[in-house]
Amino acid sequence: MYEELGVKTVINAAGTQTFLGGSIVHPKVMEAMKEAAGKFVNMGELIERAGEFIAKVTGAEAAIVTAGCYAALVVGTAACIMRGxxxxxxxxxxxxxxxxxxxxxxxxxxxxxxENLKNEVIIQRGHYTPYEHAFRVAGGRLRKVGSERSCTVREIEEAIGEKTAAIAFIVAKSDRGVSLKKVIEVGKRYDVPVIVDAAAELPPRENLRKFIAMGADLVAFSGGKAIRGPNDTGFLCGRRDLIRLAALQAFPYHGIGRIAKVDRTQVVGLITALKIFLERDEEAEFKSWENKLKTIERILEGTPQIKRMEIKVESETRRSPVLTIELDIESLGASSKEVAYRLREKPPYVWVLFAEPDKLMVFPYTLRDGEENIVGESIRKTLEEML
Structure with a gap:
């Protein structure tokens, strides 16, 4: 069908990016979705039963399936605003x-x-991502505190007032400002719910339960990344009272989440993928990803346009390896962004990420077996051609 539509397929070494389709789902997920498509159900009942399973897996009181993590943040914020x-x-x-x-x-x-409700969502300035707009979509008014690199507990506390609905925390920005542990403590002290955006914080699998166990009131995950469910799925888990309000804002009801409704095939696909995710061998998977990066590293050894290469764990909160390639941009006469764009423009259409001005980042967990060789050769050849 891609060929029929004139859409080229790409080699994804950029990770579980939504704009590339998320991940490649397990065949059992596709089978479950196909079976689900053949019968009708009460969607409210299906979403509720799926939520019970997710709650058990995450250790939360309750949960709902959403159309991606963004939708989970929207209905979660709406729930906090409608509290009381x-x-x-x-x-x-x-x-x-x-x-x-x-x-x-x-x-x-x-x-x-x-306007007539508690609608302010406090967020640390250093936690900016484009996805913070989800809090605004629900009617939230962002109250930003601190600087781009730092924040204090006192700054968060001073921002709390009669209009405060929630405090947002972005796990991917955990290295900036006040820690989640301290943010949760502030939330408990002032009876303000804490919403955690943990969209891409898997693996490790333990993160499914970690943030709830720390005391977060609501946690949002993507279902289409490491879990390898449908790209347009996610879930929100947390306190029963808040999940109930979030569910009333979501499909099948007619609240602000109606625009992001989920289909029965998506719900079944996500639950199937989550069951498989819980059984996967994390250590073996990590080792296989690491070996793919080592193959790419070997192919690129001695390339004069490369200063150095390093394989390391992606972040403190997400245990997956990434290969960082530092380019000699002076000899190249081009930035890492230009190199990345060149890789995307011609066959075999390899996508890697970049950090300007001189770094390429290669992620292995979306590569099919053998594609690591293509990625390595494509980078090497492209660098040679750009001299």
Whole structure:
């Protein structure tokens, strides 16, 4: 079909990037999705049962499946904003009593018009990502504290007021500012929910339970990255009262999350992928990824346009290897961004990431067996051609 549509396929050494399709799902996931497509179900019941499974896996009180981690952040933020309103009094049971009454809909559809509610979401300035817009989509008003590199507990505490709905924490930015442990302590002290964005924080598998065990009120994960579920899946787990409010904002109801509805095939695919993820041998998987990077490193040894190469663990919170290639951009007369773009422009269309001005980053966990050789040769050849 790609060929029929005129879409070229690429070799993905950039990791589980959404813009490249996330990950390659396990064949058993595709089989489960195909089976799910052949029958109808009450979506409310399916989402609830899937949430019970996810809650058990994460150690949370409750959970819901969402259309990606972004959607989880949106409905999670809406839940925090609607905390303490009459929406808490709605009884959506039995689940077959659907659709909602007009009274329900009026309450559910308050976000994003939240001026009369607690709607401020505190976030450390150093935790900026483009995904922080999810908090705004729900009607949140961001209250940024600290600087790009630092923040203090006192700055967070001084930002808390009568309009505070939540405190957001981005795990990928854990090296900046106040730690999650201390942020959670502040949240508990002032009765302010803490929302954790852990979209790409797998592996290790223990992270599925880690942030809930630390005391986070809501945690959002992607289902289409390391879990290898459908690219458009994710989940939100946490406190039962907040998950209940988030569920009323999500599909199949008519809240702000309706725009990001999930299909029965997505829900079944995610749960199937999660079960497989729980059984995978993390050490063997890490070793296989590391070996692919070592192969690329060997192919590139002696390339004059490369100053040095290093294989290391991606971050303190995510245990996966990455190969960093430092380029001699003076002899090349080009930046790492230009090299990365050149790799993408011609066959075999290799995608790697870059950090300007001089570094390429190669991620192995989306490479099929044998593609590491193609990646290494493509980088070497492209560097030679650019001289």
């Amino acid at each position: 309103t009459t929406l808490e009094e709605i009884d959506n049971r039995p689940l077959h009593h659907y659709p909602e009454s007009r009274e329900w809909i009026d309450l559910i559809q308050i976000p994003p018009n939240t």
